[in-house]
Amino acid sequence: MFEGKKAIVLGERDGVPGPAIAACMKAAGAEVIFAVTECFV
Amino acid sequence: MSDPIISTCAYVLIHVPSFVRYGSKPTREIAASLEPLLPVIEEHLRTFEEVVAYPPNQVFIGNLHPDRLNDIGQPWYGHLLKGALRHGAYGEIMPEEEFYGLLKLADDFDLIWFDKESGPFFRQALEGNPFLKGMDLEKIDRGVEKERIEEKVAGHGSLPLYHRGRVVGCFHRHHDQDESLQAQVLMENLMAKASGALVLKHLLKSADTAPEEVDFLLSCSEEAVGDRYNRGGGSLSKAIGEMCGCVNATGCDIKAFCAAPIYAIVNAAGLVKSGVFKKVCVVGGGCLAKLGMKFKGHLTNDMPILEDVLGAIAFLVSKDDGVNPIIRLDSVGKHDIGSGSSQQNIMESLVLKPLDRMGKKVTEVDKYGTEMHNPEVTVPSGSGNVPLNNYRMIGALAVLRKEIDRSEINRFVTEHGMPGFSPTQGHVPAAVPFLGHAIDAIKRGEMSNAMFVSKGSLFLGRMSQLSDGMSFLIEENPQKH
Numbered sequence: 001m002f003e004g005k006k007a008i009v010l011g012e013r014d015g016v017p018g019p020a021i022a023a024c025m026k027a028a029g030a031e032v033i034f035a036v037t038e039c040f041v
Numbered sequence: 042m043s044d045p046i047i048s049t050c051a052y053v054l055i056h057v058p059s060f061v062r063y064g065s066k067p068t069r070e071i072a073a074s075l076e077p078l079l080p081v082i083e084e085h086l087r088t089f090e091e092v093v094a095y096p097p098n099q100v101f102i103g104n105l106h107p108d109r110l111n112d113i114g115q116p117w118y119g120h121l122l123k124g125a126l127r128h129g130a131y132g133e134i135m136p137e138e139e140f141y142g143l144l145k146l147a148d149d150f151d152l153i154w155f156d157k158e159s160g161p162f163f164r165q166a167l168e169g170n171p172f173l174k175g176m177d178l179e180k181i182d183r184g185v186e187k188e189r190i191e192e193k194v195a196g197h198g199s200l201p202l203y204h205r206g207r208v209v210g211c212f213h214r215h216h217d218q219d220e221s222l223q224a225q226v227l228m229e230n231l232m233a234k235a236s237g238a239l240v241l242k243h244l245l246k247s248a249d250t251a252p253e254e255v256d257f258l259l260s261c262s263e264e265a266v267g268d269r270y271n272r273g274g275g276s277l278s279k280a281i282g283e284m285c286g287c288v289n290a291t292g293c294d295i296k297a298f299c300a301a302p303i304y305a306i307v308n309a310a311g312l313v314k315s316g317v318f319k320k321v322c323v324v325g326g327g328c329l330a331k332l333g334m335k336f337k338g339h340l341t342n343d344m345p346i347l348e349d350v351l352g353a354i355a356f357l358v359s360k361d362d363g364v365n366p367i368i369r370l371d372s373v374g375k376h377d378i379g380s381g382s383s384q385q386n387i388m389e390s391l392v393l394k395p396l397d398r399m400g401k402k403v404t405e406v407d408k409y410g411t412e413m414h415n416p417e418v419t420v421p422s423g424s425g426n427v428p429l430n431n432y433r434m435i436g437a438l439a440v441l442r443k444e445i446d447r448s449e450i451n452r453f454v455t456e457h458g459m460p461g462f463s464p465t466q467g468h469v470p471a472a473v474p475f476l477g478h479a480i481d482a483i484k485r486g487e488m489s490n491a492m493f494v495s496k497g498s499l500f501l502g503r504m505s506q507l508s509d510g511m512s513f514l515i516e517e518n519p520q521k522h
Contacts, residue, residue, distance in 0.1 A: 037498070037506065
């Protein structure tokens, strides 16, 4: 789905963590160039 | 030997509007802003009276039950409580002028200079506080010429200190090349020490316990006390204990991001249960860095900047007295390294596994303390209602286990949860603000148990992608029957 696309991944502590989103994006063909989980509290 | 108890809880808020500018976010934003930002921040700061009358703050110090917030219209800052008191069942709300005196009492290295007018003013403000009798208040008096303060600020790395819009002194660095001993870092550490000492004094007075009786102290504060060779070296616990006269105690610090208070209480309970120590105090001082963390959202919504208080917490863990609820040590929930970091993974580890071990259902826990962030602070900045989201997740687990129907989640949240009421001070909201209320409700027979669940964001330190968390359950003392 995302072959040839680069992805910047922003995860959220109380939502979905960055590595989980990154794994999905990689599985869908994207190149993850940055992934991080943030805490907003 | 039966499980230990938490005999006493103490909670303190300190109103420090003049320090909002030194919170991490305001410091960075003020420096980067092209438009003058500080005057806008100052226009949105609250008075001490407004802070005392703010309903969540009254809940925090024990004058109001958390569930009562459901009956008060929002915004709560628009529904201030008439006749609200600065002292409560669990502690107090201290004004800035008293805290300045307390800060100087905590200062063993002459880091703070007041000018000649302000020192006596701060001493006078503090003199009436009954929790500080016997301390060397003369130390606060010693003022210096304003020119010396200006010189230190202009050329020696000192930070100006303000009160009611006026420079009243300065805070020095203690080494010109050591980043760990710069003024901002030392200010953060000393504020944690002073606020931690205040809440520990409240704890010991409420517990009717002499400071000499304390064996061990565990600090769960958010700071990094140390120097260039050992950043975050620690033992703020002993500095706090020294200030409170705990001469027969030693101590160390527990570091686990926002989950540290639960880790500290579990460690304290283990030390008491094993017989290593009899009386262990867990103490968490306030966090300067988090002041004004969400101020941009508050300014956007033209509302008061609510992160203008330091929070401080303390708990006395001791052997079973036959009266207070016990900490069930077979209830401790932990987030294992291999557990995974999704919300479901975390909640299963912290809630379901311990309940399974005890043979309890999700619905058999009367109340859950989760991260008790005040939603009025977080929602305007887009950070969501943290406790509500946690309660919904726990309710969803009950649905998955077919304990309740999906349509009953909102009722589950109301009955087993509560509105958030804690200042967003990182470790302070970590479930434990509800401990005092829970213990009292269990002793009154209104509840039989409560579970406390906290989470930590280890990934913020960039050493691991892991999340973290820990939980425990308190239960009515079995000897009461």
